[in-house]
Amino acid sequence: MANFLSRRQFVIEWGHCDPAGVVFNSRFFEFFDCGTWALFESALGVKAPDLAGTFGIFGIPLVDASARFLAPARFGDVVEMSSQVKEFRRSSFDVEHRLIVRGALAVEGHETRVWATRDAVDSSLIKSQPIPDKVIARFQGK
Amino acid sequence: MANFLSRRQFVIEWGHCDPAGVVFNSRFFEFFDCGTWALFESALGVKAPDLAGTFGIFGIPLVDASARFLAPARFGDVVEMSSQVKEFRRSSFDVEHRLIVRGALAVEGHETRVWATRDAVDSSLIKSQPIPDKVIARFQGK
Amino acid sequence: MANFLSRRQFVIEWGHCDPAGVVFNSRFFEFFDCGTWALFESALGVKAPDLAGTFGIFGIPLVDASARFLAPARFGDVVEMSSQVKEFRRSSFDVEHRLIVRGALAVEGHETRVWATRDAVDSSLIKSQPIPDKVIARFQGK
Amino acid sequence: MANFLSRRQFVIEWGHCDPAGVVFNSRFFEFFDCGTWALFESALGVKAPDLAGTFGIFGIPLVDASARFLAPARFGDVVEMSSQVKEFRRSSFDVEHRLIVRGALAVEGHETRVWATRDAVDSSLIKSQPIPDKVIARFQGK
Numbered sequence: 001m002a003n004f005l006s007r008r009q010f011v012i013e014w015g016h017c018d019p020a021g022v023v024f025n026s027r028f029f030e031f032f033d034c035g036t037w038a039l040f041e042s043a044l045g046v047k048a049p050d051l052a053g054t055f056g057i058f059g060i061p062l063v064d065a066s067a068r069f070l071a072p073a074r075f076g077d078v079v080e081m082s083s084q085v086k087e088f089r090r091s092s093f094d095v096e097h098r099l100i101v102r103g104a105l106a107v108e109g110h111e112t113r114v115w116a117t118r119d120a121v122d123s124s125l126i127k128s129q130p131i132p133d134k135v136i137a138r139f140q141g142k
Numbered sequence: 143m144a145n146f147l148s149r150r151q152f153v154i155e156w157g158h159c160d161p162a163g164v165v166f167n168s169r170f171f172e173f174f175d176c177g178t179w180a181l182f183e184s185a186l187g188v189k190a191p192d193l194a195g196t197f198g199i200f201g202i203p204l205v206d207a208s209a210r211f212l213a214p215a216r217f218g219d220v221v222e223m224s225s226q227v228k229e230f231r232r233s234s235f236d237v238e239h240r241l242i243v244r245g246a247l248a249v250e251g252h253e254t255r256v257w258a259t260r261d262a263v264d265s266s267l268i269k270s271q272p273i274p275d276k277v278i279a280r281f282q283g284k
Numbered sequence: 285m286a287n288f289l290s291r292r293q294f295v296i297e298w299g300h301c302d303p304a305g306v307v308f309n310s311r312f313f314e315f316f317d318c319g320t321w322a323l324f325e326s327a328l329g330v331k332a333p334d335l336a337g338t339f340g341i342f343g344i345p346l347v348d349a350s351a352r353f354l355a356p357a358r359f360g361d362v363v364e365m366s367s368q369v370k371e372f373r374r375s376s377f378d379v380e381h382r383l384i385v386r387g388a389l390a391v392e393g394h395e396t397r398v399w400a401t402r403d404a405v406d407s408s409l410i411k412s413q414p415i416p417d418k419v420i421a422r423f424q425g426k
Numbered sequence: 427m428a429n430f431l432s433r434r435q436f437v438i439e440w441g442h443c444d445p446a447g448v449v450f451n452s453r454f455f456e457f458f459d460c461g462t463w464a465l466f467e468s469a470l471g472v473k474a475p476d477l478a479g480t481f482g483i484f485g486i487p488l489v490d491a492s493a494r495f496l497a498p499a500r501f502g503d504v505v506e507m508s509s510q511v512k513e514f515r516r517s518s519f520d521v522e523h524r525l526i527v528r529g530a531l532a533v534e535g536h537e538t539r540v541w542a543t544r545d546a547v548d549s550s551l552i553k554s555q556p557i558p559d560k561v562i563a564r565f566q567g568k
Contacts, residue, residue, distance in 0.1 A: 014321060014332070015314045018156060019163045019217060025459065025488050026157060029452035030299045037298060048298070049360035062451050066492030075161060076333035156463060156474070157456045167346050168313035172441045175309065179440060190440070191502035204309050208350030218475035302440060303447045303501060310441060359445060 005084040006039040022072035035083035064112035071106040091128035148181040164214035177225035206254035213248040233270035290323040306356035319367035348396035355390040375412035432465040448498035461509035490538035497532040517554035
């Protein structure tokens, strides 16, 4: 069964673009990050800044990110971005982001993130934790 | 007597530039921020991340920033930036940044910052504090 | 008579914020730029990427930018930004941006921009041009 | 035989970091881009802004980018970045970036880029082109 899918529409800004007139690559990773927060906010019904507090975690740090750039996006282009968790594992999960521009898939992104807490003894250490069943259930609409 | 002046040289990156082929304005405010940290590091002889701890402050938050853009800077241009405190007041100070590109003044920036601590009772509140005499003396080479 | 005022609402992203947990100053200058494009798009009824072509200009380059930071904005905060041309001069104009966060004015920004064309002889040169009366009239709702 | 390897040292800035106090992920993709330009500049002995003109190309657009985040980088950390082409194919190539922080591999990045020209008939189209032998030879120190 497919997990909850979050959609977001936004417009490419002048400042997103480079001298070739297309979105500079790092901006897409900002868009992905933003998409993941929006996805969790929608799926869990908790405001993004309250996620850590609500679930007693440090956060959902990124351990792996990638993007395939299939078509350029330019100033003023409308982006239709969809974000979805493709797989939940014990303490990590994969998010897929698909950006549609002018009717075609322009960028595909993947993030692997960890459900993380601070170590009880040394708070400077971050440790992965099992993702609660209720969190996964919410993404599955249960 | 003029305060300590810090100089920094760097090269304009592709990702700094916009579709007009020139540095996008917000990047200069990143350069200014960077220049102020480098200035304090050099003048006070303390690593930037240790400034707050060394002086018992929250930081030096920005309350006012401005820039005049006189000439464009482009990908690959070498920037000679100089940063200097123009005035210390009781608990705030003004930093001036001058960016020379191709031999001419390209951008002039000003920042006003506050010497700030967290409130002892409500740590979410930030309060300005008198700048210690020894800090000002260091900037004056004393 | 006041000029056309454009309003935009957006949410502060995780990636906008710095280790102090507040929006890093350069991001506000991105917001201002975005606000000016949206303002011109709305006032003139022309898509932002088509502005230059429609009016036979190179663009509206920034010559001066400033911001006053009155209150912090944090991850998840909703920003109500209003943008308005405060003064049109012969070939330049001033835009004011006001950002309301949690009901209070958090940041006030000013930009001075030039109505600019490329030089007919040397296209690498940018020259200011008189702002057409019809452009100013549109901002005044005429 | 290993290709030319370019090294670059830089310091993490305050504005690179997010509310968790570590470098925000998109910044690493800026670092990678910067590393690739520096690598080409060093290997080919041509200033980065002159690469397109010198080799009659549009540029070296990115088609794939990825990063593994193994350890955090914080404000003030010194980064030792090495960048190297791992494989040249007919018209594309892979660049690997390794970022060492505090003596350990903190981030590993990969970019796939294309040697691209504008289409002779429709200049809005970008086409891949065979990478000249002399370019590859320079990377191999020949």
